Amino acid sequence: MSVLPQTENHVSSESPTVASHRQTVSIWNRLAGYVQNWGAAVVIALLGLVVWELSVRLFDVQEWLLPPVSKILSELIADPPLFISNGWVTLREILVGFMVSTTFGFVMATGMFWSRLLERSVYPFLIASQTVPVFTLAPLLVIWTGTGMTPKVVIVVLFTFFPITIGLMTGLRSVDADMIAMFRTLGASKWQMFTKLHLPSALPYLFAGLKVAAVVSVIGAVIGEWIGASAGLGWLIKTSGSRYQTDKVFAAIFTLSVMASMMFILISLVQARMLRHYHQSDSEGATN
Template sequence: MPGRGRALAELAAGWLPAAGLGLGALMVWEAAVRIFDVPRWLLPPPSRILWEIFTTAELLGRHTWITVQEVLIGFCLATSVGVVLAVLLAYSRALERSLYPYVIASQTVPIIAIAPLLLVWVGPGQASKVIIVALISFFPIVVNVVDGLRSADSEMIAMFRTLGASKRQIFQKLQVPSALPYFLSGLKVAAVVAVIGAVIGEWVGARGGLGWLMRISAPQFQTSRVFAAIFILSALGICLFLLVGALEKVALRHYPNSDR
């Protein structure tokens, strides 16, 4: 088993290229803004954005917390609804034939068109954002879990049957574990789009949150504040993605080809 030091070194080696590229890009950005003397309201340099984050930490923190809550509640809602729906779809052919087309159709309606309606129906509070987050992020979960439950090897199913397994046992002990990698892949995609969903919801109408903050800051040419919000939002998405990635690593450690 590799030592803690070596594991850390491997982790660093994995992250170093991406971190280097990001840092390089920021430096080029900083230099370009200074050399060409770009006005701050048009494009602030990264140092100015960093300064903005530190000086308005209290304000940004308050709105970040609002967005984080919407994202997390919506994400959990999407996961539970998505999994239940996927199990139903995988279990019943009739349900799949009748319901699945509408699950797909629900994604062809632009979320930006639904958002104002939700605002009318449930008001500008947290609920409308949670619904939008759930609407946008349940889809990758449903599709992946349905595929995953169907991915069970047919010979394995035959083996289970010769051992006297019931349908329910095959589901519990074969299909669910087979679907786990698919579920976690879906969860990773859902984590990223969940953040987008929250911002869209806040943009259309809200009393707080980073999306709302960006919307009121942009017309006032507080461009560095908009950028600060963008930085925080992308950090949020990345954190959620990495969290699910870590969960995946633990859950799939004995699955073949799980060295992701």
């Protein structure tokens, strides 16, 4: 009679230890995965910065021509409010433009998916819009809308809506024909096929377009600020370059790179979570 309680106490006392051990192993496995995926890139980046610093010092390059990495870092540390305030201006333009592009791209892609007539009517203009250099439109946008936030947002949209639209539309039309036949056999409606089959299958393509858009959105915002602005990292680069403050220019460029990288990473994290959800649903459905 005393064996069962002892066994239960033994199991209950070991359970937290086993759970803690599994959690520790999971954390180390994630860290190992991060090192494996990004370790080489980090090492190469650090080596490049070291070579940059040593080359400037050894060859006695003038700082106004190419500042050393240490000078750029000291510029960032010396005046953080300058880069934070101007970075916030640029970030707002990027986020607003990115949200507008995502909404516009989703509406256009789904519209062309549902209507072949709309696709034949709109698709050529989508392609033609990418043949016009956006930089040439920036002065016109400043004339039409002023030097406020609007022209920067429009330029960001012009840079970013195309990869989102084309990525989502490609994904919606890339569903396996056997899966479509199976859904039809089960009596699924067009709306059910869209929400349960086409849209989940298009998510990898959509996130690929979002990643590209996140990177090029920074370029759009900088171009808009370059043409006409009184604040922002693009404006800071322009004004600092005209004064030969090269260290400040590189510091602003570094801030822009961090912003674009953080947006890319954030989208990748959302993608991993959402696609894992769909993979789990698929595996559960297969098991059932």
